Amino acid sequence: MSPKGAVMICGHGSRDERAVSQFNAMVETMKQTHLADYDVESGFLEFAHPILRDGFEKLKAMGHKKIYALPGMLFAAGHVKNDLPSEVNNFAHENPDIDVKFGRDLAIDPKLLRASADRIEEALASADDGISRKDTLLMVVGRGTNDPDANSNVYKVARMLQEGLGFGRTEISYSGVAHPRVNAGLREAMKLGYKRVVVFPYFLFAGILIDRIYTHTDEVAAEFPDVEFVKAEYLRDHPLVLESFAERLAEIDTGDNNMNCQLCKYREQIIGYEDDVATPQVGHHHHVMGIGTDGHSHGHNHGHGHHHDHSHGHSHGHSHGHNHDHDHGHSHDHSHETNKATGS
DSSP states (O other), X not given: OOTTOEXXXXXXXXXXXXXXXXXXXXXXHHHHTTTTTSEEEEEESXXXXXXXXXXXXXXXXXXXXXXXXXXXXXXXXXXXXXXHHHHHHHHHHHOTTSEEEEOOOOOSOHHHHHHHHHHHHHHHTTSOTXXXXXXXXXXXXXXXXXXXXXXXXXXXXXXXXXXXXXXXXXXXXXXXXXXXXXXXXXXHHHTTOOSEEEEEXXXXXXXXHHHHHHHHHHHHHHHOTTSEEEEOOOOTTOHHHHHHHHHHHHHHHHTOOOOOOTTOTTTSOOTTOGGGTTOOOOOOOTTTXXXXXXXXXXXXXXXXXXXXXXXXXXXXXXXXXXXXXOOOSOSSSOOSSSSOOOOO
């Protein structure tokens, strides 16, 4: 058992083997580099194996009494605010002698912006030198969620990349759930008259959604042969992505792991999402947990009832209607006064 402790890296999971293998490769690299002094396990929220519970149980079997759980996701939408904490909370309830500390999403981070810039610069290296940055439009593509706070983060990433890299304009689109979708967003952007468009997916891993982004790019490029379309690579295992993960681990103990609470739809009345305030923090992925990339269940049904409510313990008195007491050091509680944060 590593004296420094245990780290559980919580992945989203995918039906696509490429995404699963890239996540696993990143975890293996982290084990050799930034997390070499820790016992590290990983698991997935949906589709792939091992499931999250398997990873937690392995660390428990090693005798660890403190586990750091890190979300392997870019933004805090439903998965990071509800599904992952639900799994963490269930494990913690069943193992009250184990202290589970939950970190925050990777979020908007200077290191991730630098990694994004590198991916964009790599793509431009093979582009037409005769077209200036001012004549180039940057299209940043986000995952797309039903959380307006997470969706709006894509705008901030795009704007910071535009100003930092000197593009004439930036537009955003999403691979699913939110609008505009990539093909619609690109067709709208064509009306602006730019000579070149760089399409950059703000994603961690490969998969069906990345394929869709590039396919839509090719479709629109065929309709506008006079415009140069450049497809940048997603973030993947850029060294600065790994550094950002390591920082999220350090933040758990320093108390800096609070998520953005000012625009969280579960805490404040966000326009159009007023009914989401104080909704119970429960997972929504039991039907696809561990189902496998081949679509077949592997028989991992742990049956942990996810029907109890949890407290977000807001120091500002804004309860989400959740009511458990133990401290995960996590931050749907978004406490600005202490590091007592339970929940998302």
